[in-house]
Amino acid sequence: MDFQLKYITPDIKLSSYDDKLFKTEVVFDHHMLVWFISGETKIIQADQSYLFKAGDIFLIPRNQLATIINYPKDGLPHKSVVMHLSIERLREYYRPLDIKPSDTIVPRIVHFKDHPLLKSCLASLIPYFEMGEEIFPEEIAALKITEAISILRNIDKRIDDVLANFEEPYKISLTDFMEKNFMFNMPLENFSYLTGRSLTTFKRDFHKAFKMTPQRWLTKKRLELAHYHLSEKKRKPVEVYLETGFENLSHFSYAFKKHFGLTPTELLEERA
Numbered sequence: 001m002d003f004q005l006k007y008i009t010p011d012i013k014l015s016s017y018d019d020k021l022f023k024t025e026v027v028f029d030h031h032m033l034v035w036f037i038s039g040e041t042k043i044i045q046a047d048q049s050y051l052f053k054a055g056d057i058f059l060i061p062r063n064q065l066a067t068i069i070n071y072p073k074d075g076l077p078h079k080s081v082v083m084h085l086s087i088e089r090l091r092e093y094y095r096p097l098d099i100k101p102s103d104t105i106v107p108r109i110v111h112f113k114d115h116p117l118l119k120s121c122l123a124s125l126i127p128y129f130e131m132g133e134e135i136f137p138e139e140i141a142a143l144k145i146t147e148a149i150s151i152l153r154n155i156d157k158r159i160d161d162v163l164a165n166f167e168e169p170y171k172i173s174l175t176d177f178m179e180k181n182f183m184f185n186m187p188l189e190n191f192s193y194l195t196g197r198s199l200t201t202f203k204r205d206f207h208k209a210f211k212m213t214p215q216r217w218l219t220k221k222r223l224e225l226a227h228y229h230l231s232e233k234k235r236k237p238v239e240v241y242l243e244t245g246f247e248n249l250s251h252f253s254y255a256f257k258k259h260f261g262l263t264p265t266e267l268l269e270e271r272a
Contacts, residue, residue, distance in 0.1 A: 044066065
């Protein structure tokens with residue numbers, strides 16, 4: 001994979017690569033403001049999927065589980081500018097403001113299409129990536145991030161409910177959360193954090209709820225979801241394995257046959 005990643009500060013980066021696709025499953029510590037220069041990205045969450053193309057600008061809220069699949073497109077690399085809106089910078093921004101965010105808002109990915117103000121702000125960073133080894137002044141980085149936050153607040157009056165909310169995950173129903181998010185191939189530490197538990201408590205509560213280990217349960221649920229997509233939705237194995245928590249097609253096919261007694265392809269042929 002021809003991959004390039006350039007940081008002008010720890011919070012601002014340019015990524016570019018030419019491979020067929022790049023998949024990652026993440027939960028971000030910070031809000032991520034992204035501008036696509038070229039390529040295409042599919043973001044899959046528990047209750048919704050998004051497809052973003054060249055020119056799109058969107059915000060991914062922190063502490064959101066997501067599968068992200070990036071593709072080069074039309075002979076061009078997948079290329080994007082990404083700005084991290086860290087809790088530290090947001091606290092500093094909101095400190096003088098009298099903002100009380102609503103605690104009833106469920107953070108979701110926000111799509112700004114190719115909004116001219118955001119595009120101008122993010123496009124102005126491109127020359128700094130071309131400065132080579134020159135140091136990007138911290139005061140300029142701070143100004144650029146402050147500008148981006150101010151634009152977001154100007155064009156979306158509800159964004160304060162997301163950006164000004166500094167609460168950490170609290171203890172929630174483990175069964176409800178896992179039934180909704182099992183398809184994300186995450187370390188157990190991420191699942192435990194997002195359910196408001198230590199890893200030890202998470203494993204204990206999990207066994208109490210499901211009567212088996214997390215890994216065994218996760219594999220079973222992912223295979224059952226894959227079976228549904230194949231048999232009911234008539235989707236192809238290559239379309240299914242990435243979205244159901246498997247890292248490669250051969251491992252998916254092996255695990256599927258071990259569990260159901262036939263490969264994904266054999267299942268499709270049987271149901272044809």
